[in-house]
Amino acid sequence: WEFYPPFTPKSAGRFSNYDPATNSLVIAGVGGNPLDLGRKTNYKDFSPRFGIAYRLTDKTVVRGGFAMSYFPYPDNDYAFNFPILQNNSFSAPNSFSEAQNAGQPVSMASGFPAPIVLASPPSVIPVTAIKIGTTSLVNQTYTAVPLNFREPYVESWNLAVQRALPGKFVLEAAYVGNPGVDIPATFNLNAATVANSGQAGRPL
Template sequence: MEYRDLHNWLVPEANASGTFHFSQLNTGLIGITSGNAMASFLLAAVDNANATFRSLRRWEMLGNTWIAHFGDTWKITPKLSINYGIRWDRATPSVEKDDHLSFLDPYGANPSAGGRAGRLAFAGDRWGAASFGRRHPEITFNKAFAPRLGIAYSLSPKTVVRTGYGIFYTQAFYPGWGGGSALDGFDANVSYSSTLGGIQPAFILNQGFPQNFTPPPFIDSGYRNGQNLTYRPFDANRLSYTQQWNLTVEHEFTSNFYISAAYVANKGTRLPSSTAPLNALDPKLLSMGSRLFDEFRPGDTAVNGVPLPYAGWVEQMTGCAPSVAQALLPYPQYCSSLLGLNENAGNSSYHS
């Protein structure tokens, strides 16, 4: 029996101090090519800037793995031996210590998208109507039983046949350093830009970053509408595994010379992949051609016969264009293809 307790402490620092840009326009004259970016910098006239504000100073991703194994070797006769065993693996999906975690719930009603399916859900049950209920989106897989069998048989004093078969599971997989974490709703990237064609600076740097915005957290199932968000498929904790089998025949010709002939094969199932986007356009709709790129405008109820997904949709689309193609997606409220962070839809086969 083996137990592994996994911890990943994360301290967010990226862009906490902000990123600031200076332009010649802020010290130039209207209609004349003039001004100097260095002069704008010396005057602290910011052309555009952004900073990330977080409601958490740190968060802690947790997980654990249980492993149990039994095996034995049985010498049935002087010529025949069998090695057998079974292993069980249980790798829990990652969670955040205090449920500071958010992700796509592809089935939950989105109150800011006309009640259609697909919302930002928050881990656990402490976040009111935005709570997901479980601490992680995946359903924990408890059936990772992996039998192994090996057989060796001596055909003669100089010839041996060996064969074997086994199943081998991997641990739960989350790419990158975040351990499956996403903090949508717990942080915000705030930006300001100059106006009047660049003549009016966004703000004066020595007066500090403007504070006329609502700081996070934003515990709202519609918070990421018109943007992207993290998707962890519900079935992604069904662990990846391989089946391996082989057959070897070995014959000794002299005391220091022998030949082995072997067949080796394996088949991988549910391997890490990026091949099954949740938010993809139905290929049958590609026949619409360039009409897919036409865009909705405020007040439109339909374009090219395609209805507006829901009231307020055009105004929400700040991360991508409110095109006909976007309106026809399964989740038109989100701008990404929604590839699963820990998707495991891959397969492989090898024979040698």
């Protein structure tokens, strides 16, 4: 039996999940939102493992085994949307001009500029809102963590027959299987539903 509780940040405001139903970002632990973003806990990850070996004759042995293994939600693709993940960049307008921040040159000697950090976020941020001092949140990519996510698993089994041969040789024939079940995959929630419709065909 394996148990993977939903990820929970150490403090409020450190997870941000996109909600396609409201087209907004839900901030964990803020404004009554649960720290685990409301993900359901699954207690049914039963993962048996067993094996068997049986000697048919002095020279023939049959072996077999079965196992189920679960794996949790990949943490590198979790709820790290804005404002949790913020990238600050300072680029020069061309190869002949130095990068500037607020009208001042940016150099390694002067150190990196202070990052632009958003204040404590509200409980829900509509993606139609405007970032402070930057561009709109509309044309961005967000990750939506399904609240009813079930851990995928792999079933592994094998069946082998071993036969002792003259000259201390061994002949073995085996069948091995490793199918994956409920393997997660990413897809575009905002893909156009009508061919050749462009932006007008996007649902969000």
